[in-house]
Amino acid sequence: MSTDTDTDSFDFDGSALRRKRLLGKAFVGACFAATMVGIVALIALLVDVVTEAWGWLTWEFLTYPPSRFVENYNPANYGALDTGPGGIYPALIGSIYLIVLTAIFTLFLGVGAAIYLEEYAPDTRLTTFIETNIANLAGVPSIVYGLLGLAMFVRALQTGSSLLAGALTLTLLILPIVIVSAQESLRAVPDSMRRASYGTGATKWQTIRNVVLPEAIPGIMTGIILSLSRAIGETAPILMVGAATSMFAPPRLTQPTDAFSAMPMQIFDWARLPEADFQHVAAAGIVVLLTILLLMNAVAILIRNKYNRRR
Template identity: 65%
Template sequence: MDIKTTIQDLKNFKLIKGEEMDSLGGRIFATICLLATMVGILALIVLLADVLKSGWTWLSIDFITGLPSILPEEAGIYPALIGSIYLMILTAFFTLPIGVGTAIYLEEYAKDGKLKRIIETNISNLAGVPSIVYGLLGLALFVRALQMGSSLIAGALTLTLLILPIVIVSSQEALKSVPNSLRRASYGLGATKWETIRNVVLPKALPGIMTGTILSLSRAVGETAPLIMIGAATSMFTTPDGLFSQFSALPLQIYGWIQEPVEAFQNEIAAAGIILLLALLLTMNSIAVLIRNRYER
C-alpha cells in the first residue's frame, strides 16, 4: 500500500507541476499578445496627438466652408469635402445593389459546385488586391475605354470596384448567420423562395450587411491612389455640379497641401484636413454601429 501511495503521490505531483507550467506559459503568451497590441495602440495615440497638436488651431468654420488658396491663412477645404460626400453617395449607390445581389445569388440560389467555389475564391482574392491596381483598372476602363474622363462618376465606379469584393464577402457572412430553421419555417407557411429571402432572410441579415458596407465605404473615403491614377484634381475651387464634372476629395486635397513648399501647408493645414477626414470616418463608423444596434433589436 505504501508503494502504491507513493506512486500515486508522484503522479499527482507531476500533474500539478504540468498544470503550473501550462499556466505560466499561458500567462507569458498573453503578456506577449498584450504588448503586441499596445505597440499598435501607442503608435496610433502618438500619431493622433501629433495631428491634433498641429492642426487643431486651424480648424474653423472659415476653413471648412472656404476655398483653397495659395495663402495658408485663407485656405479652405469645402470643395474637397463636398466632393468626398458626393463620391461616397455615388459609390454606395453602385456598391450596395451589386454587392448584396451577388451575395444573395451565391448563398441562396447558386448550387454548390466547382463553379461556385471558383467564383468565391476569386472574390476573396480580389479583396486583397492593392488599391492602385483598381486605379489602373479604372483609368483603362472608365476614363479611356468608356470616355468618362476624370469625372465624379469615374471615381465612384473605380471605388466601387475597390470595395465590391469586401461588400460581397461581408454580405455572404451576414446571410450565412441567418438560421436555416427560419427559412424552413417560412417555406412551411407556404412562402416562395423570393418571399422568404425578402421577408425573413434579408431583415435578419441587414445589420451585418449594412455594417460591412459602411465600413467598406469608410475605407474608400480615405483612398488616394485610385483617384490619383484616374486623374482626379488635387485641388478644386468649385464643387461638382454633375456626374461628369471634375472633382476633388479630402485625401487628394491633403496630398496636394503636403506637396506645397510652404511649411504651414505641409504641417498645420494638412493636419487640419486629416482631422476633418478622421471626423468623417468616425461619423460613418458611428452610423454603422447605430444601424446594427437598431436592427438587432
C-alpha cells in the same frame, strides 16, 4: 511503494500545471504588449495631428476653397485666395459626392451578387470558383483597382477624369468585401425561418424579401458602411483615374461627369508644400477625414445594435 509513486506523479503534474500557467500568463502579457504598441502609436499620431491642427480647424476652413498663397496671412481674412492657405470645402464636398455614388453602386451590385450566389446559384464547381476568386480579390492592392478603373472607365468608356469614374473605381475596390460580408449575413439566417416561410405558401423571392433580408440587414449594412469608410480614405485609385489635387469649386452631384477632388488628394497636396502654414492645414484636413471615418463607424455600430435589439 505505490504511495511514493503516486506522490511523485502528483508532484510532476503540479509542476507541469504551474509551468503551463506561467506560459499562459507570458502569452497574455505578450499579446497585451503587442496591443499596446498599436494603441500607443495611434495615440501619439492623434496627439501630433491634433496639436498641428489646433487653431486652424475652424468653420471657415470647412467652407472656403484652398489657396496656394500664404503671404500676409490674416486669420480675420481666412480663406481668401490671396491671404491664406484656404479651406477644404471643394474636396470635402467631392468626397461626400464620391461616397454617395459609391454607396449606390455598391448597394445594388454587392448585395445583388451576394443574394444570387447565396440563394439562387447552384452548388457547383463554377459557383465555388467564383466565390473563391471574389474572396481573393478582397486582398488585391488598391493601386491595381486604380489601373483597372483608368483602363476601363476613363479610357474604354470615355468617362474622363470624372466623379463617375472615381465612384465606379472605388466600387470595384470594395465590392469583394461587401459581397463576402453580405453572403455571411445571409448565411447566418436560420434555415428554419426559410422553411417556415415556404410552409405558408410564400415564393422564394417573397421569402428572401420579407424574411431573409430583414434578418440579414444588420450584417449587410455594417459591412457596407465599414467598406465605405475604407474607400473614403483611399488615395491611389482616385489618383490613377485623374482626381485633381486642388479645386476651387465643388463638383455637382447632378453632373457626375464633372472633374472632382477628394480630401486625401487635397491633404496630399498640402503636405508636400514647403510652407509651414500648409502643414497646419494638412493636419486640420486629416482631423476632418478622421472625424468622418469615426462617424461612419459609429453609424455602423448603431445600425447593428438597433437591429440586434429588435431581434
